[in-house]
Amino acid sequence: MQRTVSYSRTILSQIMQISMANSAGNIHGGEIMKIMDSAAGAAAKRHARCPVVTARVDELEFMTPVHVGDLIICTAELTFVGRTSMEVLVTVEVENLQEEAPPTAALTGYFTMVAIGPDGRPKPVPGLIPETEVEKRRYEERRKIYLQRKQAASSTKE
Ligand SMILES: CC(C)(COP(=O)(O)OP(=O)(O)OC[C@H]1O[C@@H](n2cnc3c(N)ncnc32)[C@H](O)[C@@H]1OP(=O)(O)O)[C@@H](O)C(=O)NCCC(=O)NCCS
Structure with a gap:
């Protein structure tokens, strides 16, 4: 079975609360990372239709400060x-x-989620069909990184 990128795309929006901020009113990065992790988890569950765990987070970039009262819009694909x-x-x-003013880009990051079967072990997931040019380009870029990581992991085991 294979599913498109748009099948599982998930958008989570939330207003930033005072309890999430430091004394200057800036939202803690960890609070936003938690929401990003939830969005990534929801998209991965939609794709695999089973429980998932976060195995890795890469390239987390904080580009714009977020303040109490701001609305954040998290898109996971x-x-x-x-x-x-x-x-x-x-994103x-x-x-x-x-x-x-329109929303501005604040953060991006890549989350690796692993599907978990009833036995508590990783279980196979449906394939992914990239449809747009952007999705196809990203798929190829990230596939290369996945393969490099696999190779590095197997050479450290040897
Ligand atoms: C993620 C986890 C299930 C992987 O278990 P494992 O015994 O290493 O399983 P495998 O070696 O078969 O790896 C399973 C998949 O995870 C990937 N993976 C495991 N560790 C990874 C890492 N550090 N970075 C990227 N991918 C990783 C593997 O590449 C493999 O992917 P593939 O099947 O698509 O090739 C296990 O390490 C775990 O439970 N970690 C803790 C997760 C957690 O508690 N997260 C926070 C709360 S949700």
């Missing part, structure tokens, strides 16, 4: 799948609800 793992790109946009 699969970029590549291996046998039991799924890589999810999460976060931030919107100041009191200003006319």
Whole structure:
């Protein structure tokens, strides 16, 4: 079985609360990472239709500060799948609800999620069908990184 990228694309929005901020009103990075992890988990579960765990987070980049009262919009979409793992790109946009300006890019990161079967072990997931040019390019880029990582892991075991 194979599923498209759009099949599992997930958008999670949340207003930033005072309990998530430091004394200057800036939201802690860890609070946003938690929401990103939830969005990545939801997209991966939609794709695999089973429980998943987070195995790895890569290339987390904080580009814009987020403040109390801002709305964040987290979009999670699969970029590549291996046998039991799924890589999810999460992009976060931030919107100041009191200003006319459109949302701006605040954070991005890649989350590797692993599907877990009833025996508690990794289980195979459906293949991924990239449809758009962007999805196809990303799929190839991330496939190369996945294969390099596999090779590095097997050479450290030898
Ligand atoms: C992720 C986990 C299930 C992998 O178990 P494992 O016994 O190493 O299983 P495998 O070696 O068969 O690997 C399973 C898949 O995970 C991938 N994987 C495992 N560790 C990884 C890592 N550090 N980075 C990227 N991918 C990883 C493997 O490449 C493999 O993918 P593939 O089947 O698509 O090729 C296990 O390490 C684990 O439970 N980790 C803790 C997860 C957790 O608690 N997360 C936080 C809460 S959700």
